[in-house]
Amino acid sequence: AQSVTQLDSQVPVFEEAPVELRCNYSSSVSVYLFWYVQYPNQGLQLLLKYLSGSTLVESINGFEAEFNKSQTSFHLRKPSVHISDTAEYFCAVSTNAGGTSYGKLTFGQGTILTVHP
Amino acid sequence: SAVISQKPSRDICQRGTSLTIQCQVDSQVTMMFWYRQQPGQSLTLIATANQGSEATYESGFVIDKFPISRPNLTFSTLTVSNMSPEDSSIYLCSARDSGANVLTFGAGSRLTVL
Numbered sequence: 058a059q060s061v062t063q064l065d066s067q068v069p070v071f072e073e074a075p076v077e078l079r080c081n082y083s084s085s086v087s088v089y090l091f092w093y094v095q096y097p098n099q100g101l102q103l104l105l106k107y108l109s110g111s112t113l114v115e116s117i118n119g120f121e122a123e124f125n126k127s128q129t130s131f132h133l134r135k136p137s138v139h140i141s142d143t144a145e146y147f148c149a150v151s152t153n154a155g156g157t158s159y160g161k162l163t164f165g166q167g168t169i170l171t172v173h174p
Numbered sequence: 175s176a177v178i179s180q181k182p183s184r185d186i187c188q189r190g191t192s193l194t195i196q197c198q199v200d201s202q203v204t205m206m207f208w209y210r211q212q213p214g215q216s217l218t219l220i221a222t223a224n225q226g227s228e229a230t231y232e233s234g235f236v237i238d239k240f241p242i243s244r245p246n247l248t249f250s251t252l253t254v255s256n257m258s259p260e261d262s263s264i265y266l267c268s269a270r271d272s273g274a275n276v277l278t279f280g281a282g283s284r285l286t287v288l
Contacts (some may be wrong), residue, residue, distance in 0.1 A: 089275050100267065100281035101217075108275050147216065151275070160208065162268075162277055164217045 059084040059150045071173050072140055078133040078168045079121075080148035090131040091149040091162070092122055101147070107131065118142075133146035143172045176201050176269050178280035184204070186286045187257055194253045195283045197267030202247035205270040207277070210262045220265075223250040257287045 064079040082088065092104040106118040112124040122133045131148060148165040177200040187193050197206065201265040206223040221242055229242035244250040254261050267280040 091276070093279075101279040103217070103276060103278070106276060122265055151277075162217075163219075166216045 059088060059152060059163045061106060061148050061163055061165035062149050063146075063148050063168050065168050066166065067169045068144070069171045070138055073137045074138050076134065076138050076142075076170065078148075078170065080131045080133065080165060082129050082131065082148070082150045084129075084150060084152065086152050088150045088152055090122075090124055091151075092116075092120070092131075092133050093147045093149060093164075094144050095147065095167075096144045102125050104133075104146070138170070138172045140172050142170060142172060145169050175276065175278050176203055176271055178267055178269055178278055178284050180267050180280035182283055183281065184284040184286075186288060188288055189258055191257055192253055192255045193257065193285060194251050195265055195267070195285075197250045197252070197280055199248045199269050201271075202267040203271055204247075205268075206244060206250045207268045208242060208250070208252045209266045209268060209279075210263045211266060211282070217266065221251070223252075254285065257285075259287045261285065262287045 060083045062081045070076045074102045090107040095101050096099050100133045105114045105122055107114050107124045115121045120133055120135045122131050145167045147167050149162045151162050179198045181196050208220040209217045210220050211217045219232050220235045220240055223242050223244040225244045225247055239255055241253045264282040264284050266282045268277045270277050
């Protein structure tokens, strides 16, 4: 079974400052990793994913995450945040093995990012 | 990626009643799932909706409380039965495209039980 730990429940930051949202996972098999974003009163949207290949993945709105297998981490970063980045961010993991866990996502507890002017 | 429509988007229900949430996908998908997001918490998987057979429930969830149907590859329903205030949550439908490794989510159904 997999588990995900998001180390910060809330992260306040000023506009144009850098931010890092931390995510660690635990799994006995190879995994796929995801970051989803949930804007206030909206549904869940995929922000970026790591499936294979380059360990550094980027989103279209300036976020990036790096898969670190040795540290079992998938931290999300942005060098300069905007007010519009205020949202809740969820790290999630799924297994790329077969069996009963196939296709399912296990989510972390979420990190609320609040960007202040 | 698939586009998922859920309805109702929100509802207020009385204790002891049941509500059925519908999930429609704009393309055929291999796997569909139902998640619950309780207030201030993360998402928890309720069950995998299997096409043409009984759903597969996660630990802590049972068919009598959360009956699920999936009559075809584009549609599923989740019923929340005999509701109590503890069932107040957002219920989300998700789908996985054939050959893809990404889950797409509906906007969710926000349920309040009084």
